[in-house]
Amino acid sequence: MDRRTFGLLCELLRTDGRLKNDGLVSVEEQVCMFLHILAHHVKNRTIRGRFFRSGETVSRYFNCVLQGVLRLQANLLRMSDPVLDNCTDNRWKWFKNCLGALDGTYVRVRVATTDKPRYRTRKVDIATNVLAACSRDMQFTFVLPGWEGSASDSRVLRDAHNKNAKSWRNKSFPIYDHLALIFSKDRANGRGAETPADMADDQSINDINSEQMVNDVSPVSLNQDSTQTEGSRKRKRVDETDKLVVALDKVFEESGKRMQMVTEAILIEG
Numbered sequence: 714m715d716r717r718t719f720g721l722l723c724e725l726l727r728t729d730g731r732l733k734n735d736g737l738v739s740v741e742e743q744v745c746m747f748l749h750i751l752a753h754h755v756k757n758r759t760i761r762g763r764f765f766r767s768g769e770t771v772s773r774y775f776n777c778v779l780q781g782v783l784r785l786q787a788n789l790l791r792m793s794d795p796v797l798d799n800c801t802d803n804r805w806k807w808f809k810n811c812l813g814a815l816d817g818t819y820v821r822v823r824v825a826t827t828d829k830p831r832y833r834t835r836k837v838d839i840a841t842n843v844l845a846a847c848s849r850d851m852q853f854t855f856v857l858p859g860w861e862g863s864a865s866d867s868r869v870l871r872d873a874h875n876k877n878a879k880s881w882r883n884k885s886f887p888i889y890d891h892l893a894l895i896f897s898k899d900r901a902n903g904r905g906a907e908t909p910a911d912m913a914d915d916q917s918i919n920d921i922n923s924e925q926m927v928n929d930v931s932p933v934s935l936n937q938d939s940t941q942t943e944g945s946r947k948r949k950r951v952d953e954t955d956k957l958v959v960a961l962d963k964v965f966e967e968s969g970k971r972m973q974m975v976t977e978a979i980l981i982e983g
Contacts, residue, residue: 730781
């Protein structure tokens with residue numbers, strides 16, 4: 714960045730970004746610290762020694778400049794053009810009126826021990842769930858950070874679409890430990906917890922093997938009471954597994970409907 718561009722950016726932040734001098738640090742120095750951190754990916758300690766400022770001062774003015782840049786989104790952010798009917802790009806011509814693509818990713822973070830259950834992903838990593846959208850030319854147009862790793866993608870998408878969903882942040886995820894045992898199966902190697910279908914198949918196989926063992930080894934006259942007790946336990950386990958599978962099917966079906974509604978609303982607004 715040359716001096717002229719740097720001066721124009723400072724003037725734009727001063728007028729439209731509402732960034733101002735407070736008597737201690739000038740706007741130019743604030744912007745310089747901000748750009749140095751972004752360009753070289755250095756830590757607060759490095760900026761503190763280079764500009765002879767305290768760590769609290771560096772952090773405070775970095776956030777001030779960041780807020781000023783966000784206020785400039787109307788001036789700096791170019792809206793994506795939708796895919797037209799006469800589009801010839803083989804990658805996008807199938808998606809009429811599409812503005813771009815969005816996806817979520819996990820970014821590993823370090824949090825307090827008490828917060829780790831909320832940030833633990835299905836692969837047992839401590840991370841935050843970040844939603845990002847980009848245009849057709851691979852330029853980021855929207856980023857929503859801050860959600861815990863245990864939050865589902867549909868939940869983060871609802872937050873991006875509905876402002877009222879922000880009240881769900883920093884809340885404990887209900888029955889997370891139970892759901893983690895089901896959904897923590899690694900898609901690459903198949904290791905980890907079992908899916909509901911695998912649980913039902915394994916339970917059926919175990920029940921058949923148990924029945925054969927009882928019939929082959931235990932005399933009916935001597936173990937009638939124990940067989941009845943074991944049978945009731947098996948039926949109870951099977952019923953519980955069936956209820957779990959049915960409940961999860963309903964959750965998946967409802968999530969799919971809500972995702973479709975949100976997607977249609979986004980396309981209509983676009």
